[in-house]
Amino acid sequence: MTVLLWVSALSLLVWLWLACGHGFFWRTDVRLPERRPPERWPSVAVVVPARDEAEVLPVSLPSLLAQKYAGQARVILVDDHSGDGTGALAAALATPDGLPLTVTSPPPLPSGWTGKLWALRHGVELAGEVDYLLLTDADIAHGPDSLAELVAAARSADLDLVSQMARLRVTTGWERLIVPAFVYFFAQLYPFRWSNRPGARTAAAAGGCSLVRRGALERAGGVAAIRGAVIDDVTLARAVKSTGGRIWLGLAEQVDSVRPYPRLEQLWRMVSRSAYAQLRHSPVLLLGTVLGLALVYLVPPVALTAGLVAWLSTPGGPPAVVTGTALTGAAAWALMAGTYLPMLRYYGRPATAALLLPFTALLYLLMTVDSAVQHRRGRGAAWKGRTY
Structure with missing residues (x-):
């Protein structure tokens, strides 16, 4: 005793x-910083890597295509050699009055790359000379003003990387038990306030929703600089911050994950696949x-x-x-x-x-x-x- x-x-x-x-990692008041509409809305390419995502695309992709954005914007969905018809389904979801949609596939995956980052690299190259890139996952649904809010925050605060931790599903019993703790533990590992402080060693981002300035990404070495990273979002944040970029991470208000995790086994895999890499x-x-x-x-x-x-x-x-x-x-x-x-x-x-x-x-x-x-x-x- x-x-x-x-x-x-x-x-x-x-x-x-x-x-x-x-x-103060436990506080949940780190939301998008003060933002003002820019005099000129910059050009943006939304890059979505997708592998076998036919289950969630009908919910997530239309939310991107319906973005209310006053500047030039387009969506590039990179079908990472899916076996469930992801590419065809994505093309069928395009609408005449929505953002332009391009569906493409990368070359075969080379050694030393993760599939997601190889797909991102392909989409970034296809985007051309845009001002910003919104890197978002195929299971993330965005509110209609999400893109505009992200860009306004980046412009107002002169940020090179603006990332939001998407609100995950908490519908089933296991989701309600494990998901809030997942975000809580992430914030404990990477306190948002420390990550957002220029000069601090802590750097983190959430891969489901990251708006990055094209010039800052190139200065950090592009997607190739992190090509083998399993925890690619944190690695990207470190690369941008270490090359002089200003980054910001907080909790989302209109960015939600629509991927279901009804069983403990699925949540277990979500955590265990990258825990030891961390x-x-x-x-x-x-x-x-x-x-x-x-x-x-x-x-x-x-x-x-x-x-x-x-x-x-x-x-x-x-x-x-x-x-x-x-x-x-x-x-x-x-x-x-x-x-x-x-x-x-x-x-x-x-x-x-x-x-x-x-x-x-x-x-x-x-x-x-x-x-x-x-x-x-x-x-x-x-x-x-x-x-x-």
Whole structure:
């Protein structure tokens, strides 16, 4: 019990630092900066890499084609050798009164490239000399003013990369349990305020919706500079920021993912396919991550439970160490839940769901370990028939 008291006290200290000194990562008020309509709306090409996306395209692609944008804009959907008729379906969704749509396919995937980035490179080359490129995933639906808002924010704040974390689906039980925590953990790993600060080492973006200045992308080496990246959005943000670009990342208000994850297995794959890559395939970082997750998320409920059990089973009153263990565990768990509440509100979830965060963190711990196991077995980051 004495050891558990010291460990729970350490967990409490970590939570005090996370809540107050880690970029206020838990706040959800980082939204698009102040924006004014530019005097001249710049030209934009929207590039959508798509591989076997026939299920979601009827919802996502029309939202891009219906963008209300006063400048020159076009949509380029790059069909990455799909087997479900993605390209034909996309072409059929084009409308006379919508943005112009080009459907194309890249050459065969060369060694050293991920499929998504090879498709992006093809679309960027086809876009020609435009001012901005909106890189967005095939499962992302945009509100009618999304493109205009992104461009206005980039122009007003002189930003080279403006990225929004799309609001993911929270329809099924597993989605409601895991998805808000996914965004919460991402923000904890890359505090948005730190990423948005010029000169700070932190840099991140959300691949589902990233508007990048064409000149900044070229200065960073183009898509070829990140061609083998599994976590391509963060790698792109680092490349742009390291070459003098100004970047911004926040939560979206009219950008939504329409991809369903009804089963735990699907959510598990979503996380595990890139978790070990995030740790640079390092066993040392993996061990540190597992121990860190256990200390921060699992120790508080364990300490509180153990303290209460010992307190109830101690005749004549519990000793100070038992009381201290229960109190430090309760305080750390309360801080944990309190920092999670804004994200739950953002996703329309009840406050009581914050108490389940330790269980969700345990699932993420197991997903991370599984990611390392799959890498060890040579399965790596598997996605739609490809393994990197």
